[in-house]
Amino acid sequence: MSLTVYGVPLSPFVRKLRLCLAEKGIDYQLEIVPPFNQPSWFLDINPLGRIPAIKDGNFSLADSSVICQYIEDKHPELTPLLGQSPEQKATVRWLEKYADYELSPLTTFTIFQHRIINPSMNKTCDENVVQLAMNEKLPAHFDYLERSLGNAEFLVGGTLSLADLSFTCQIINMEYAGERLDEQRWPNLAALISRIKARPSMQALLQDEQAMLASLK
Ligand SMILES: N[C@@H](CCC(=O)N[C@@H](CS)C(=O)NCC(=O)O)C(=O)O
Structure with missing residues (x-):
């Protein structure tokens, strides 16, 4: 499994991303990263210290909206969630x-x-x-x-x-x-x-x- 989601389940932004992945049928692993006191490797991905972030192979990205857009662009064959026209x-x-x-x-x-x-x-x-x-x-x-x-x-x-x-x-x-x-x-x-x-x-x-x-x- 190459996609990792960093965050905690109760965050609405993490939930949104996980729903987006589930509705598209994309597998991922959730790695728990809290919204405070994050390790330095996480701050390298998101210097703002906010969850969620992802790692997809060698590519890292932060912000639920930006990540969902990336997933939509990367998998145009899967259920679209960002509209058609x-x-x-x-x-x-x-x-x-x-x-x-x-x-x-x-x-x-x-x-x-x-x-x-x-x-x-x-x-x-x-x-x-x-x-x-x-x-x-x-x-x-x-x-x-x-x-x-x-x-x-x-x-x-x-x-x-x-x-x-x-x-x-x-x-x-x-x-x-x-x-x-x-x-x-x-x-x-x-x-x-x-x-x-x-x-x-x-x-x-x-x-x-x-x-x-x-x-x-
Ligand atoms: N616009 C961001 C908001 C993310 C966000 O605010 N996450 C909260 C947890 S619900 C957080 O990490 N807060 C920690 C902080 O702001 O330092 C997104 O959509 O990913």
Whole structure:
């Protein structure tokens, strides 16, 4: 097996990459590298010290979006996840970026961080910032994404893409921290999350993540 993914299972960005590989049917090995105190060889791959990164033969690369794009370009014969037409490709990139840069500061780096990571490191959970993220900041994003999805089965082009995976990966970290998207208010998004979570690619990962989640709790 020549492809190695570096990271930890609970990271939404690692999860996104692993889903991308699973949906394309690409084998890889996961080598655990935490998001802090990384060895110097890892900082040679990503001087920013962020996970995931990969090694594919002699080639190393960092950043989940860049890696998924590389995998898509390298294996055009496998299930495409980045759209078909220029418009679809641009929209997938936009929504992936939206999830990674607009949702993650709230779902992962606020709610998951305070409720799960902080207590595991003997730091306090600031419930005020969690409530602010959940009740004041996230709803406008969910409104936008609910409108973008409409009654469609997937966010872009009627087929699974990295837009759906990136969004759902962020929601999973929020759910691990005890919060759920209100299905009365955002019914289409809630249904999308259920569909993506039911996929075999996701089911396999979620089982894999439970042990690590339990150890943090
Ligand atoms: N844009 C990056 C974000 C990766 C990221 O922020 N990963 C977190 C873990 S969820 C991390 O490694 N944080 C450590 C740090 O920022 O020092 C990607 O998509 O790969």
